[in-house]
Amino acid sequence: MDHLLDNIFWQALSGPHACFATGTDSARRYAPGFSPIVGFPDPRAPDFDALRPFCDLGEHFYCDGWTGPAPAGWRIEAESTMYRMVWNGGAPTADAAPDAVPLRREHAAQAVELAKLTKPGPFGPRTIELGDYFGYFDDKGSLVAMAGERMAAPGLREISGVCVHPDFQGRGLARRLMEKLILRQLQRGETPFLHVMSANDAAHGLYLRMGFADWRETPVRVITLAQAV
Template identity: 65%
Template sequence: MTDPRLLDNIFWHALAGPQARFARGTAVARRFARDYSPIVAFADARSPDFAALAPYCDAGERFYCDGWSGRVPAGWRVDVDATMYKMVWEGPIPDDDAPEAQPLDARHATQALELARLTRPGPFGPKTIELGDYFGLFDDERLVAMAGERVFAGGWREISGVCTQPDQQGRGLARRLMHKLLRRELLRGERPFLHVAGTNTGAVRLYERMGFRIHRESTVRVVALDAAPR
């Protein structure tokens, strides 16, 4: 059984658990190593120890921080203050309707990063596709859609990096890739979930029609270490 409480601080449980090899930090504050994904997490998400994290960050480096809405500590700044939904899968096991999808690896890293920068599906780095299974659909050698798995812990597996080239949208490519991932995860006995921006109501409705439901809404901030404490 998957414990829903883990989702409230899933990035910490991943970075302090099964994905610790991708982490840098301490027993109370961690980040993904450079180029994997610009995300930080804390053992106590509501009262994060930014002082413990600071030695592992460069001045001006920006990170996503989930679940914290408190006072900004000296030496740090908040560039974005928003909300996002955590959504969990409650539908049946879908068919794999993207059998032609190709696994993405280091050969595809540049195209994957360019697609993420163009469509902005969320935090993404040059090595994000190494964090889990990522699949892409191609038109000849051009990557036109992708989706994959970013974090996992306690039986929960995140679907992330879902995006499609603007001139290929409306064809259901991302949905097909998600079905492929959902099927693989469910057959492994895992519980799929995803994050979506609180302002992206269209995506929320789409995911609900697919079979996801909202687990909770949480604060998400983009934070950066200033060059000097304020």
């Protein structure tokens, strides 16, 4: 039997996050401003013709689970593989980041800048509206670390946007923020999961040590609409 995690992009876009998405029963995407992610009922046979009316020339989208040549009018900008990991550990005994600041809309610009600098994955100015986000600020009021929630499906919640400014790395900020989110999700009866690029050995190793386990390794691509109808 298929598991929700097997096609989590579609499960989120057609389920709990349908209110943040646009598209049809054959293809959906997060609306402009949110994370540029697309999903299909069968990711191995994506219907890009159905997606096309909801995309603009030059937009870049992340999709997973399919290989082969780009469909007509689209161009593959990048491709790799990533691990989808699911929580397999126990519950943290306490909030590891009680002093973390909840991120609101007024923090969106700083969150985008930190994401541009550290490249945690697809991130947009409205991504922090998809779930709980927490961060740390330096003495000058600049955001230097954050982590939050992105995709959701019944009983599942993704940890995403984990990043730390290079000047503040090595202090355990990312782990503390993640443990805070893990505790909150488990208390809500949700199982945490996340994504990490297969080539990122350091992050993958950290997540394994924290208590995450590999669910599967899946192809991931960045694709752009290169030709209008």
